[in-house]
Amino acid sequence: MSGFCMDKVKNAVLTGASKGIGKKILEKLALEKINVWCLCRTWSEEFSEYIEKLEKENGVWIKHVFCDLSSENSIRTAASTVLLDKNAIDYLINCAGINYRNSFLMTSAEDMKNVFQVNYYSPIRLIQLLAKNMIRNGGGKIINISSASGFEHNIGTFAYGASKNALNWATETMSRELAPFGIVVNGVAPGITDTDINKGNEVEIEKVISNMNIHRKANPDEIADIVMFLLSDKASYISGHIIRVDGGRVK
Numbered sequence: 001m002s003g004f005c006m007d008k009v010k011n012a013v014l015t016g017a018s019k020g021i022g023k024k025i026l027e028k029l030a031l032e033k034i035n036v037w038c039l040c041r042t043w044s045e046e047f048s049e050y051i052e053k054l055e056k057e058n059g060v061w062i063k064h065v066f067c068d069l070s071s072e073n074s075i076r077t078a079a080s081t082v083l084l085d086k087n088a089i090d091y092l093i094n095c096a097g098i099n100y101r102n103s104f105l106m107t108s109a110e111d112m113k114n115v116f117q118v119n120y121y122s123p124i125r126l127i128q129l130l131a132k133n134m135i136r137n138g139g140g141k142i143i144n145i146s147s148a149s150g151f152e153h154n155i156g157t158f159a160y161g162a163s164k165n166a167l168n169w170a171t172e173t174m175s176r177e178l179a180p181f182g183i184v185v186n187g188v189a190p191g192i193t194d195t196d197i198n199k200g201n202e203v204e205i206e207k208v209i210s211n212m213n214i215h216r217k218a219n220p221d222e223i224a225d226i227v228m229f230l231l232s233d234k235a236s237y238i239s240g241h242i243i244r245v246d247g248g249r250v251k
């Protein structure tokens with residue numbers, strides 16, 4: 001892709017790098033010679049080997065910072081670890097998320113809180129904790145991964161859709177608050193993408209796909225490419241938008 005100015009070494013913070021869309025974003029960041037702190041709770045031996053390979057092939061560092069996004073304490077500790085490194089944070093990509101399908105009446109308060117904690121509070125808390133580093137270093141770019149569900153009102157998506165809709169609102173509002181500090185905030189809202197998050201929902205997914213303009217799932221590359229475009233200098237005039245990458249979900 002390039003479109004990334006190579007005047008200085010760039011560093012990114014990424015959540016959700018262990019698999020799916022986040023893993024593809026990690027791979028593409030490394031290809032652009034961008035160092036990455038991966039805020040992950042899962043880090044297998046196989047994943048470590050994959051990281052070592054990415055580091056060697058691309059001449060970057062990729063650090064694992066343990067972070068369970070369902071815990072405020074863990075988020076704070078992870079953010080402190082990143083800040084202690086004293087490197088500039090150029091990019092923050094909040095990709096981690098959890099799916100939750102249930103009817104409104106059957107959605108417990110506990111489940112709703114958990115979905116909101118991971119999908120909504122964790123990205124905004126990370127932004128609050130890390131933006132000061134960006135401000136000190138003259139700015140940065142933030143991408144929040146939302147969902148097409150955040151724009152729709154489909155039965156069974158009450159907690160998930162609401163959490164992503166709230167994230168969209170936060171993304172747009174933060175883009176205004178943080179713009180004076182040189183921080184650009186945008187969102188990417190994927191549609192159905194071929195990752196583990198959709199396991200077990202095949203029947204629902206087929207129904208959605210049949211109503212789309214493009215009758216197939218996205219592959220994670222197609223989502224990660226848009227994230228990379230938004231991070232790149234090619235997107236220098238885009239701020240406060242949520243880009244829908246959903247195969248044409250026309251209502």
Ligand SMILES: NC(=O)c1ccc[n+]([C@@H]2O[C@H](COP(=O)([O-])OP(=O)(O)OC[C@H]3O[C@@H](n4cnc5c(N)ncnc54)[C@H](OP(=O)(O)O)[C@@H]3O)[C@@H](O)[C@H]2O)c1
Nearest residue numbers: 016018020021042068069070096097147190192193195197
């Ligand atoms: N795939 C789709 O169809 C689709 C559609 C719309 C939006 N999205 C959004 O895209 C993003 C990425 O999802 P994906 O499709 O790549 O799903 P995925 O393959 O299931 O990956 C989800 C990622 O989030 C991480 N995560 C979940 N809970 C966490 C927690 N408590 N602490 C730390 N990390 C946690 C997972 O880490 P572990 O490995 O530790 O579980 C994993 O890395 C999500 O925000 C999702 O809502 C996906």
